[in-house]
Amino acid sequence: MAGYLSETDFVMVEEGFSTRDLLEELTMGASQATTGEATAFFVADLGAVVRKHFCFLKCLPRVRPFYAVKCNSSLGVLKVLAELGLGFSCANKIASVISSALDLYFPEGCGVDIFAKLGRYYVTSAFTLAVSIIAKKEVLLDQPGREEETGSAPKTIVYQLDEGIYGIFNSVLFDNTCPTPVLQKKPSTEQPLYSSSLWGPAADGCDCVAEGLWLPQLHVGDWLVFENMGAYTVGMGSLFRGIQTCRITYAMSRVAWKALREQPLPAEQDEDAEGMCKPLSCGWEITDTLCVGPVFTPASIM
Known part of the structure; x- marks a missing residue:
């Protein structure tokens, strides 16, 4: 060697x-x-x-x-x-x-x-990324007639991550990708799935990491895993954390x-x-x- x-x-x-x-x-x-x-x-x-x-x-x-x-x-x-x-x-x-x-x-x-x-x-x-959920909110969808059919108003869950498209997930901007998370705990077949989207820390309304996902109910502090994240991501820490980069x-x-x-x-x-x-x-x-x-x-x- x-x-x-x-x-x-x-x-x-x-x-x-x-x-x-x-x-x-x-x-x-x-x-x-x-x-x-x-x-x-x-x-x-x-x-x-x-x-x-x-x-x-x-x-x-x-x-x-x-x-x-x-x-x-x-x-x-x-x-x-x-x-x-x-x-x-x-x-x-x-x-x-x-x-x-x-x-x-x-x-x-x-x-x-x-x-x-x-x-x-x-x-x-070679690189796998782990990102935690830092905030979440439920948003009601305006779909007339659905509430009468299902007994409840349709909703989507918005999860906020501490990394977004202006940092590690820049491939959404430059490669037109839609990163799909892997859950650490595989949900049971009985768990309901909800329309979900993932957003970064920016408040400009454009920092959308992924949408159109169907995920079980997640909570603040839960971790999402993203595979195949080794290219043009390292050293691209969120601009909202200054020059801080992710630990490897x-x-x-x-x-x-x-x-x-x-x-x-x-x-x-x-x-x-x-x-x-x-x-x-x-x-x-x-x-x-x-x-x-x-x-x-x-x-x-x-």
Whole structure:
């Protein structure tokens, strides 16, 4: 190993214990805290980053990958990518097409270096966000005739979160997404579902995170979990909390950690092979230059 990442940088997840279990422990601890207000936080599975890198090396061994730091500049991600030699992986459905095209148009020995510079692939699925409900209100819907049919006036429940579209949930604005929360406790089939919407802390009437949801009755202090939140979210804390950013708890399975430690180090290059190492072009914060090592795909982590 190059020595960028150590076991003190993350929580080691043992066999049979998932990062979701860790997230539940952390939310429970935050809810039981007697001082301070519980704020949103991330749980990041660094093992997911490791797995995706090895997958890339297997599918596109001729492509030299570079990671776009602006996608997610959290220290844990940068350290694990430094250990891996920095990288990006394409989706499996297009990897074979890319490889064939490279062999056809740029055969080995033609003098062309091939690079890939992306970021979402590495970090999107590795990060899970937990956000607590800070306020709620019920709003009656103006639907004539419905009250006579159901015996009660139709309503929708508006939940307010401490993060909104001007912070972590900026993908609603820029990617036109509708984040769907995962409830920590699965509701029973007997629990009624209500028309619900999620809003951020802004008072401008535009800070809508998601609407058209059907959720059981939730309460202030309950936690909502959002998966696949690793890209362009870290460092985007709510503008209403100033420059404060969300806490990140890193985790990695013992299997992934073993595979990371056992990967071969990049071979030392002589002066004549100086071109084999390229400086990172997107603002690397840990090391000046990185080389991509030999293809290594541990069967235990694929």
